[in-house]
Amino acid sequence: MRSSTDEALAQLGQWLAHPGNQATLLTRSERALADYAQLPVRRFSNAHTEKAAGYVRSPSTVCMGTLGFWLQAEAIHAWAAKGTDPGPAWSRAAAWRLWGMAVQCARLEGGEITQPHILSYQAAGVLYLLAALGDRLRCAQWGRRMLALHSAGHLLDAGSKSGPFALSLLTHWLTPVAAQPVSAFCMPGMVDTSGACAAYQGLIDHVHTDSGSPALAAALSAAAEAHQRETRVTTDEETFDFDTFHDMVVAMELLGWVRIRIWLGHAPPPHWPAPPLHAASALPAGWWGVERPIDTSDPLLARVMHRVQQVLPGREMLAREFAPWPEPAPP
Numbered sequence: 001m002r003s004s005t006d007e008a009l010a011q012l013g014q015w016l017a018h019p020g021n022q023a024t025l026l027t028r029s030e031r032a033l034a035d036y037a038q039l040p041v042r043r044f045s046n047a048h049t050e051k052a053a054g055y056v057r058s059p060s061t062v063c064m065g066t067l068g069f070w071l072q073a074e075a076i077h078a079w080a081a082k083g084t085d086p087g088p089a090w091s092r093a094a095a096w097r098l099w100g101m102a103v104q105c106a107r108l109e110g111g112e113i114t115q116p117h118i119l120s121y122q123a124a125g126v127l128y129l130l131a132a133l134g135d136r137l138r139c140a141q142w143g144r145r146m147l148a149l150h151s152a153g154h155l156l157d158a159g160s161k162s163g164p165f166a167l168s169l170l171t172h173w174l175t176p177v178a179a180q181p182v183s184a185f186c187m188p189g190m191v192d193t194s195g196a197c198a199a200y201q202g203l204i205d206h207v208h209t210d211s212g213s214p215a216l217a218a219a220l221s222a223a224a225e226a227h228q229r230e231t232r233v234t235t236d237e238e239t240f241d242f243d244t245f246h247d248m249v250v251a252m253e254l255l256g257w258v259r260i261r262i263w264l265g266h267a268p269p270p271h272w273p274a275p276p277l278h279a280a281s282a283l284p285a286g287w288w289g290v291e292r293p294i295d296t297s298d299p300l301l302a303r304v305m306h307r308v309q310q311v312l313p314g315r316e317m318l319a320r321e322f323a324p325w326p327e328p329a330p331p
Contacts, residue, residue, distance in 0.1 A: 004228070004248065004276075005228075005248055005249055005276070005277070005278035006278075008231075008245045008246075008248035008249055008278075009077065009080050009081060009245070009249050009278065009280075011245045012073065012076070012077050012244075012245035012246050012249060013077055013081060015073075015245055016073060016074060016077055025066050025069075025070055026066075026067070026070050028063075029060075029063035029064075029066045029067045029070075030063075030067065030300065032059075032060050032063045033059055033060065033063050033064065033067070033300055033304050034300060034303075036056065036059040036060065036304060036307065037059075037300065037303035037304045037306070037307055038303075039056055039307065041307065041310045041311055042055060057112065057311045057312050057313065058103065058107055058112065058308075058312055059103065059304050059307075059308060061100040061101070061103050061104050061117070062100075063100075064096050064097070064099060064100030064103070064304070065096070065097055065100040065101070065122070067096045068092075068093040068094065068095070068096030068097035068098075068100065069093070069097065070093075071089050071090075071092050071093035071096065072089070072090060072093040072094075072097075072129065072246070073244065073245075073246040074089060075088075075089030075090050075093065076246040076249050076250050076280065077246065077249075079250075079280055079283075079284075080249050080250070080278060080279075080280035085284050086283070086284075087133065087284075087287075087290075087292055088295065090129060090132070090133055091133060091292055091293075091294050091295035092294075092295045092298055092301075093129065094126070094129045094130050094133055094135065094138070094294040094295075095294045095295055095296050095298060095301055096298070096301060097125070097126045097129065098126050098130065098138060098142060098294065098322075099301065099305060099322075101116075101118055101122075101123060101126055101142075102142075102145075102318055102321075102322055103308060103312065103318075104116040104117060104118055105118075105145060105149070105314075105317060106308075106312055106313070106314035106315055106317045106318050107312065107313065107314055108154065108314065109313075109314035109316075109317045110312065110313025110314025110315070110317075111313060111314070112312075112313045112314065115154060115156075116149070116154055117156075118149065118154070118155060118156060119155075119156050119157070119158060119160065119163070120150075120155050120156065120157045120158075120160040120162075120163025120164070120166075120167075120185075121158075121160040121161075121162050121163045121241045123142075123146050123149070123155060123163065123166070124146075124160070124162045124163045124165070124166035124167075124253065125162070125252065126142060127139060127142055127143060127146065127166050127170070127256060128162075128166065128252040128253045128255060128256030129252060129256075130142060130256075130294065131255070131256035131257075131259040131260055132252060132255035132256055132259055133291075133292045133294065134259060134288075134290060134291035134292050135291065135292060135293050135294050136263060136291060137293070138293070138294055138322075139260075140174065141321055141322055143170045143173070143174055144174060144321075145321065146166065146167065146170065147167065147170055147171070147174070147175075150167055150185065157187045158187075158239045159187055159190045159191065159238065159239040160187070160239070160241055161186075161190075161192060161194070161196035161197050161200065161230060161241055162196070162200075162230075162241040162242075162253045163185065163241075164182045164183070164184075164185035164186045164197065164200070165182055165196075165197075165200035165203075165204070165253060166253070166256070167180075167184075167185040168180055168181055168182045168184065168185060168200075168201075168204050169203075169204065169207070169256075169257060169260055172204065172207055172264075173260050173263065173264060181201060181204065182197050182200050182201045182204060183197065183201070191237070191238050193229075193238060194226050194229035194230040194232075194240070195222075195226050195229065196223075196226040196227070196229070196230045196241070198226075199219075199222045199223040199225070199226035200223060200226070200253075202218075202219035202222055202223065203219055203220065203223050203254075203257050205219070206219045207257075207260075207261055207264065207266075208264065208266065209266075210266075211266055211267040211268065211269050211270060212270060216269060217269065217271055217274070220254070220269055220271075220272070220274040221274040221275065223251075223254060223257075223274070224251060224254065224273070224274040224275065224276060224277045225276060227242065227247075227251040227253070227254065227277070228248065228276055228277075230242050231243070231247050231248045248278070249278045249280055249281075250277075250278065250280055250281050251273075251277055251281060254273075254274075254277070254281070255281070255283070258272065258288070259288070262288060268288045296325070296326075299328065299329060302325065302326070302328035302329065303328045305325040306325060306327065306328045309324065309325055
């Protein structure tokens with residue numbers, strides 16, 4: 001009898017193979033970003049002449065996020081269906097997703113926008129991917145920025161559960177003397193029919209618990225079950241953080257939690273992955289013993305960020321918080 005996660009894997013494969021999805025999500029995003037990277041770098045005497053010329057300073061961060069999202073989904077399917085190590089593709093995906101959100105933050109700092117279009121669960125998704133890979137430096141950089149965005153009221157929330165979990169987990173990792181529970185970051189009046197917030201709080205409560213503890217195993221199993229209940233289509237009455245096929249196959253927020261526990265000095269739980277998660281959540285042998293920096297060698301991403309660093313208002317923040325990009329390789 002096929003499980004719901006096996007069905008989700010089959011549906012994920014069909015979704016990735018659909019020509020319409022490839023055209024609208026992958027090809028269109030790549031084309032828009034390539035067009036941006038090829039735009040000339042110009043200087044204007046004043047803002048009025050720049051506006052009249054229709055000068056474009058910012059790349060489409062939606063396309064950057066979409067491209068990273070696609071690569072992440074492809075990697076999950078290739079690992080679950082064929083055993084292909086997801087590390088290289090996740091590394092590229094993390095770079096696209098991280099820098100897409102960092103550009104939004106730079107636009108905010110540079111005064112180009114007054115509110116970045118960053119939702120709590122999307123920011124958390126980037127954090128979990130960075131943590132799952134093991135890029136400790138980038139994970140800490142983005143984590144601090146997430147906490148700053150939240151404090152400033154710039155991390156938008158639509159009833160997210162995984163977003164508050166990420167913020168609470170970050171306080172336990174980065175600012176332990178000021179650690180806060182999941183509820184401190186939840187939207188007032190939020191409906192939580194999946195029980196995800198309570199389950200995530202269980203993981204927070206056991207972030208320092210011995211890896212072999214039955215209480216930790218029970219908390220992880222409860223979180224895995226809540227993840228599957230949270231993998232539903234958003235309705236007019238309630239929003240759900242996980243509404244894609246690959247979310248049912250691999251629970252990225254639980255991978256992120258495992259890695260941050262490791263950084264806090266604890267071994268991975270011996271019975272990972274917890275049921276009812278798909279076996280693909282086990283990841284390749286030796287995964288947790290390796291820390292992988294995100295891959296910034298993607299030629300298109302390098303060209304996009306090269307132009308960003310020349311024209312984007314607030315670009316100084318990118319160099320200050322995330323380090324400058326190297327010159328792109330010749331075409």
